[in-house]
Amino acid sequence: MAKQAEQDQQNAPAGQVGFIGLGTMGGPMARNLAARLGAESGMWVFDTSPHALDDIKTMHGVHVASAPREIAETCNIIITCLPDDAAVEAVYRGPQGISGALRKGLTTLDCSTVSPGLTGELEAQWRKAGAQHLTAPMLGSKAQSEAGQIFFILGGALPGVRDITPYLSMMGRMHIFVGDAVTASKIKLLHNALGAVNYAAVAEALGLCVTAGVDLKTFYDVVRNGGGMAFGNYFDRKVPSIIDGDYSPRFKLALAHKDHMLARGFISGVHMETPILDAARDMLEGALAEGHGDEDASTVTRVMEHRLRTTISKK
Numbered sequence: 001m002a003k004q005a006e007q008d009q010q011n012a013p014a015g016q017v018g019f020i021g022l023g024t025m026g027g028p029m030a031r032n033l034a035a036r037l038g039a040e041s042g043m044w045v046f047d048t049s050p051h052a053l054d055d056i057k058t059m060h061g062v063h064v065a066s067a068p069r070e071i072a073e074t075c076n077i078i079i080t081c082l083p084d085d086a087a088v089e090a091v092y093r094g095p096q097g098i099s100g101a102l103r104k105g106l107t108t109l110d111c112s113t114v115s116p117g118l119t120g121e122l123e124a125q126w127r128k129a130g131a132q133h134l135t136a137p138m139l140g141s142k143a144q145s146e147a148g149q150i151f152f153i154l155g156g157a158l159p160g161v162r163d164i165t166p167y168l169s170m171m172g173r174m175h176i177f178v179g180d181a182v183t184a185s186k187i188k189l190l191h192n193a194l195g196a197v198n199y200a201a202v203a204e205a206l207g208l209c210v211t212a213g214v215d216l217k218t219f220y221d222v223v224r225n226g227g228g229m230a231f232g233n234y235f236d237r238k239v240p241s242i243i244d245g246d247y248s249p250r251f252k253l254a255l256a257h258k259d260h261m262l263a264r265g266f267i268s269g270v271h272m273e274t275p276i277l278d279a280a281r282d283m284l285e286g287a288l289a290e291g292h293g294d295e296d297a298s299t300v301t302r303v304m305e306h307r308l309r310t311t312i313s314k315k
Contacts, residue, residue, distance in 0.1 A: 018044040020045070026111070038061065043061060046065040046066075082110075084112075106126075134181055157180075193277055197279075253288065257288055287302060
């Protein structure tokens with residue numbers, strides 16, 4: 001591990017690193033990054049929640065900033081991991097935001113899932129100032145973040161990509177460069193829109209099993225082990241917890257709905273009918289209306305239970 005940390009430090013560009021947003025995903029990512037960079041890196045962090053800083057502020061070499069602007073005044077590389085457009089807007093362009101210290105040579109990397117429009121605005125503003133703004137929205141959940149197994153969808157100008165790549169390797173297992181920053185945002189939203197379709201389809205399939213008298217665990221075993229086309233990561237990871245009635249959040253329903261609506265926002269410009277996405281939206285909104293926003297996105301299964309007047313989950 002010590003040898004790997006030394007190699008990481010040699011590969012990283014010169015200059016201090018800042019990390020803003022220490023929530024469910026960002027907290028583990030920042031801790032992994034600080035551990036790999038080592039105590040001499042002088043990494044800076046910020047979060048609006050003092051509690052989010054509890055674990056990382058005790059790590060050697062980590063400094064807590066008073067605001068995003070202070071990090072921008074100190075660091076050449078800033079990584080952000082935030083919940084939505086409003087949080088990104090506040091961190092980047094708020095009264096004490098990064099833009100107050102925007103300068104040539106500054107590189108920001110936003111790992112948040114946000115609208116392509118906001119990403120494009122930031123990229124253009126940064127470019128005009130001689131800075132670089134990249135995006136690397138993530139695939140994975142809390143477990144992958146903690147294990148350093150996040151997959152990043154990387155977008156931005158090539159000079160910034162070269163600067164940021166060593167840090168991605170410290171926080172995740174792999175990244176794919178997809179083009180400009182806006183393209184990365186679009187791909188993440190399209191991915192999550194497809195994911196929402198999976199939520200709805202699996203809920204419906206499980207409902208059909210119950211109404212047809214098919215044992216759910218037997219159905220799961222067949223789909224998981226049979227090598228057929230119905231199998232996927234969502235089915236594999238979520239069906240056992242759905243059957244057990246475990247909807248503890250790995251990816252909150254409210255965030256899944258937010259991502260879905262962001263996807264619909266830019267898809268509307270394509271002028272294409274999307275009946276399957278519409279059905280998935282209805283399931284997400286139904287679960288939200290029932291008060292499940294803070295539960296796992298798989299809680300859309302509850303909506304199917306109500307529609308079929310049956311019980312899928314044990315609890």
